[in-house]
Amino acid sequence: MRRVVYPGSFDPVTNGHLDLIVRAARLHDEVFVVVGANLAKEGLFSVDERLAMLREVTRGQPNVRVDKFRGLLVEFCQTHHISAIVKGLRAVSDFEYEMEMAQMNYRLAEIETLFMTANPLYAFLRSSLVKEIARYGGDVSSLVPAPVFAQLQKRLAAG
Numbered sequence: 001m002r003r004v005v006y007p008g009s010f011d012p013v014t015n016g017h018l019d020l021i022v023r024a025a026r027l028h029d030e031v032f033v034v035v036g037a038n039l040a041k042e043g044l045f046s047v048d049e050r051l052a053m054l055r056e057v058t059r060g061q062p063n064v065r066v067d068k069f070r071g072l073l074v075e076f077c078q079t080h081h082i083s084a085i086v087k088g089l090r091a092v093s094d095f096e097y098e099m100e101m102a103q104m105n106y107r108l109a110e111i112e113t114l115f116m117t118a119n120p121l122y123a124f125l126r127s128s129l130v131k132e133i134a135r136y137g138g139d140v141s142s143l144v145p146a147p148v149f150a151q152l153q154k155r156l157a158a159g
């Protein structure tokens with residue numbers, strides 16, 4: 001079984017993430033979309049809120065599973081018999097950071113990383129920009145799935 005993991009902060013999931021999830025699900029038997037803690041980033045949504053949004057927007061994808069992990073990603077992969085990580089590359093600026101993580105994950109546990117190029121429609125898109133634009137009242141309705149847009153509005157209105 002070709003089982004891969006697509007890890008990220010997903011704070012919150014964007015249309016760019018979703019595009020990649022759907023494309024990865026076409027290529028593999030099972031895609032685990034997993035929310036991990038990026039210690040360098042402070043979250044707008046709790047991990048459980050991110051999981052709920054991910055579950056809602058991937059409901060139509062029968063071979064996508066949503067989960068969370070703590071600690072090292074390679075340990076999650078080993079526990080769930082996953083041999084490869086899928087990552088999206090938007091631009092050259094992503095490359096150095098992703099390359100470092102890919103090589104480290106291979107060094108730690110011989111877990112491969114498969115890079116998929118971002119859909120050009122979403123190459124400029126990242127969760128932190130979506131949050132910034134939304135905080136200043138900009139329209140992000142075309143950048144995130146509808147349920148995420150609703151959650152963003154609710155969270156930001158609450159202050």
Ligand code: PNS
Pocket residue numbers: 007008009010035036037038039041071072073074100101102104105
């Ligand atoms: O969406 P992000 O913030 O780029 O996701 C980063 C994430 C969570 C995938 C990455 O920080 C990660 O894998 N963290 C788990 C801890 C770990 O395994 N660190 C070593 C990476 S080589």
